[in-house]
Amino acid sequence: MKGRNVVTYTILVLAVIFAIYPMVWGFSSSFKYLSDISTYPPEWIPRNPTLNNYYLVLFKSWVPRFFLNSLIVGFSSIGLTLLIATLGAYAASRFHFRGMSLVLFILLSTIMLPGIGMLVPLYVNFIKMGLHDTYWALILIYSARQVPFALWLLKGFFDSIPTALDDSARMDGCTSLGILWRIIVPLSSAGYAAAILVIFLYVWCEFIIALAMTSSNEMRLITVGLYTRPTSTRFPA
Known part of the structure; x- marks a missing residue:
């Protein structure tokens, strides 16, 4: 042994x-x-x-801006994704209607669509809308890609919460939205922590969409910025 x-x-x-x-x-x-x-x-x-290498990276390159862009897009995508997914998961968990299973299946199946397969139409549409090379282009795409996953994840946590808590809250005069934000969401903190981690890692590591939807150093994320060799580009004086 x-x-x-x-x-x-x-x-x-x-x-x-x-x-x-x-x-x-x-x-x-x-x-x-x-x-x-x-x-x-x-x-x-x-x-x-x-320490000259650190000086060049921190003060003579675009790396700090790339890092900031990734943080802005990452946290904004988390906020928008969780807002939509929370409302959708609550509706799917507490309000049953005909065809709900089919709707949820279709929503989940969109996860299987490769991002590169939707890249050309997304690129053309965002060019026409004037959103190319902006934060909004990346935030909207990343949020749309992550909403199905976050919705299904949160729905599982919402389903595990007894509906008796909802009934008790309604007897005290709480509305459906009040039940969601005051009872369901706090009790699903573990699910939100998992969703936040997955969404942020997806945004932080994604490359193809960020490469296609940005064209200037001011908007590039850290993955694309490092690929374009940022040390060869200096900040303007």
Whole structure:
């Protein structure tokens, strides 16, 4: 048994070393001059450390703006997505109507549509509406892509809340919206935390739509900005 544990832990340690090696090397290289990075044998500890690379990234490149754009689009998409998904999930959970299952299935099936397949019509329409290369173009597209997922996720949490709480609140004079915001939403905090995390990671890592819907450095997100080699573009004086 001890021998098996030794082998298991050895494999895990090697896997961790393999995973963190690029990050450690990248961190070490960030304090080196360009000529020192390619030296052989490689030096883990910089012989002549410098902070010039950080100065260039923070003050002489577009990276801070790309980072800010991603935060703005990410949090705005979260807000719009959760607002729509909350109302839709509450309606699907508490108000039953004919054909509701079909509507929910069609809504969920839109998740399977590849983003690149809708890219051309979206690009043309946003150009015509004058929204290309704006925050709104990205926020609307990302929110529309994430609403089905968030709606189904929140619906599952709403379904787990007893309807007896709704009845008790109505007896006290609470409206449907009051029940939603004062009872259902607070009791579904775990679902909202999961939805926020998934939506933000999707926006932060998405590339194709952000590349097509932005054309200027002022609007590019961090994924597209790093791809376009931002250090070659300086802020205007």
